[in-house]
Amino acid sequence: MRVGFSFTLEASDGAARSGKLVTPHGAIETPTFMPVATYGAVRGVAPNELRNAGAQILLANTYHLHERPGEACVEKLGGLHGFTGWNGPWLTDSGGFQITSLADRLDVDERGVAFRSPLDGRTRLLTPESAMAIQQALGADVAMALDECQPARTADADLRVRAATERSLRWAERCRAAHSCPEQALFGIAQGGSDEALRRASARATAAIGFDGYAHGGLGLGEERAARSDLIAAAQAEFPAAAPRYLMGLGRPVDLLDGVAAGIDLFDCVLPTRHGRHGVLFTSRGLLRFKNARFREDPDPPDPKCDCPLCTGYSRAYLAHLVRSGEALGARLASLHNLRFYLRLLERARVAIAAGSLAALRAEVEASAGEEAP
């Protein structure tokens, strides 16, 4: 581990574990969920609100911040900790996922990824070396290696996934060699699509390069839930147990608990804020859609079991009105509620792991995984 970092495992329940990840900007109790602040802000939610909701670490995106406002600007203003209002731990995503999400405007070759920016029409090249330099300038506590993320379900999936997985390993070595900041941890990413043997081999080779933590990339892109659990377990067996493990970009509450049960420590996903902006809430009784007319005159709190500002201060009827009128307050309060729901779910998972009762929590969340019946 780097200067100012440590990771201590505190309790376990089967393969699930809870622990404490110490970074130069604060300690993180794991497992936990990282709200996504792509451009250095969680859309519509202020840093003090995130902290009150239980957030311990935020995730920002290297490529998007490189494009706007540029890492030199962020670095000049004190890095992410000084530039944004969040002075707790930060993790920066390397930009590898944008190979999937922005696939129609980029080219990938052995050097790196060339993005054609819609902002100014310029082409920007992200290489393993520049991904490290940008993340060091942004000053995140945890940087991610640049990987090539390929969805497992394309026509020529097998060849593409294998080639991308092998290239990701070569890039991982280049990232490892280029990374020089002693106060920033660097995590490696295993790929492998839906091929269990390939994923295991990728995890083993990534672990052999030697990183401060390890991530599962390229999941949640169409594979079945049960198959995903097998893929995660195969890679987990190759990661060193003493290092933190991160499941990238997933998912629904049940997916998070599947990950917790497999021994994952860190999660992120845009789903809580994206759903929140559309008036869709995760609740203890399942998904609620506030565009639905049935909430028009409902005086109850959105989720009676939730302790967030929305559920302790407003009715379902008022939220439905805000959502249907397109008021920004509705999107904001709903996003904040969904983040609190996710963060509280992981808080409950930590308690359950210590008590040996994770199976009961999974059963409860499984039972409320669908949409609440009208």
Ligand SMILES: [Zn+2]
């Ligand atoms: Zn709430």
